[in-house]
Amino acid sequence: MSEKELVYDEIEVGREFDPPVLSLTDEAVKKYLQAVEDDSSIYQDQTAALDAAVGWPVAPPTTAAIFSRTSVLLQKEGKMPPGSIHARQEFQFVAPLRPGDVLTTKARVAEKFVRKDRKWMVIESTTVNQRGETVVIGRMTGIWPK
Numbered sequence: 001m002s003e004k005e006l007v008y009d010e011i012e013v014g015r016e017f018d019p020p021v022l023s024l025t026d027e028a029v030k031k032y033l034q035a036v037e038d039d040s041s042i043y044q045d046q047t048a049a050l051d052a053a054v055g056w057p058v059a060p061p062t063t064a065a066i067f068s069r070t071s072v073l074l075q076k077e078g079k080m081p082p083g084s085i086h087a088r089q090e091f092q093f094v095a096p097l098r099p100g101d102v103l104t105t106k107a108r109v110a111e112k113f114v115r116k117d118r119k120w121m122v123i124e125s126t127t128v129n130q131r132g133e134t135v136v137i138g139r140m141t142g143i144w145p146k
Contacts, residue, residue: 004078008112008119008144016108018076024101029059032066061093064103064127064136083145087120092137095129102130110139119144 033043043060097103104127111122120143127136 005081006078007081008121011109011112011121013109013112016106019104019106020076021102021104024059024063024097024099024103026099029063029099032060032063036060036062057099059097059099059101061097061136062091064093064097065089065091065138080142081145085143085145086140087143088139088141090139093135094137095133095135097129097135101135103127103135105136105138 029043033039038060043058046057105125106128107123107125109121110124111120113120120141123140123142125136125138125140126134127138129135
């Protein structure tokens with residue numbers, strides 16, 4: 001991870017970031033379920049997952065949100081400056097996640113604008129699995145302190 005602080009004025013619209021590649025291990029899924037206190041049978045029982053028509057095994061779609069945080073997406077480029085505000089985040093879950101998936105998240109700066117003397121940046125991301133299938137589309141909006 002780069003210790004360089006990201007500077008708003010140096011980041012151009014259209015800039016793409018080096019995509020992180022992360023493995024969705026069984027252990028990561030178990031820890032996530034414990035952390036969010038989710039004991040839904042769909043993630044732990046094959047019959048429940050098949051009845052819900054999502055297949056087996058399946059992981060919570062929001063586990064991909066962990067990999068789509070701005071701090072993860074930008075980690076090779078630098079870090080967010082102190083005082084940054086994570087203003088908004090949206091996800092579109094396209095396909096089921098599975099333990100064992102290898103997730104690659106590509107991100108690019110979609111918009112930059114100033115509103116009420118604050119510098120805003122919108123970063124869009126697309127996460128694909130090891131088969132190249134899109135599983136999650138994200139959009140994060142942040143406010144830079146300087």
